[in-house]
Amino acid sequence: MSAAALQGPVARAAQALLGQFLVRDEVILRITEVEAYGGPEDSASHARHGRTPRNAVMWGPAGRAYLYFCYGMHWMLNVVTGPEGSAAAVLIRGAEAVAGLETILARRGATRATPQLCAGPGKVAQALGLDRAFNDHDLRAEGGLILRPGPPPTCLLAGPRLGIAFATLEDQARPWRFADADSRAVTRRTLLQPL
DNA sequence: CGCCGGATTTAA
């Protein structure tokens, strides 16, 4: 089910990633918030200017990690989806700590676990200790970083994607941000509505 | 909880 969903339309693939697990060594995160990004036709996507050295991984097969550096200090984790060549990807925007809390706290520079500990795309990558070395990493292979299926959320929230003021109004309005309605590890909840 | 400014590197 989850393997097939990664191949379908990116908005559907994004929803299917909610509730799945990101595993790296002893650290396990449960995905709670995501955003779908399409190919060149999506003016909010990194693929909008065609293939570049940075976004090359987006044109590859589904199930690989696309990592990019943002705002001069944060790494962002995406899961490449869709048919190969469609250049679609899903940004992992939020997660809950399931295991490896000590390691997560150390990487995040935090002393206590709060619901917001891994709520935010920069926080997710930091909690997993990811950087450019994981770009193009196969998330379905054992070792390194692994994506594992998990129970889907009972109820979903949806709303416009964040931080894309440069996109067309139509693409800004597209409700391609999704979250687990029962999780507190979600940013800007007030901008989301039941799906 | 929301708004604001500063941090800091890279891509196009």
Place this chain on the structure above:
DNA sequence: TAAATCCGGCGA
């Protein structure tokens, strides 16, 4: 020059 952000500080 702006960017798919985070954090701390401040006010409501």
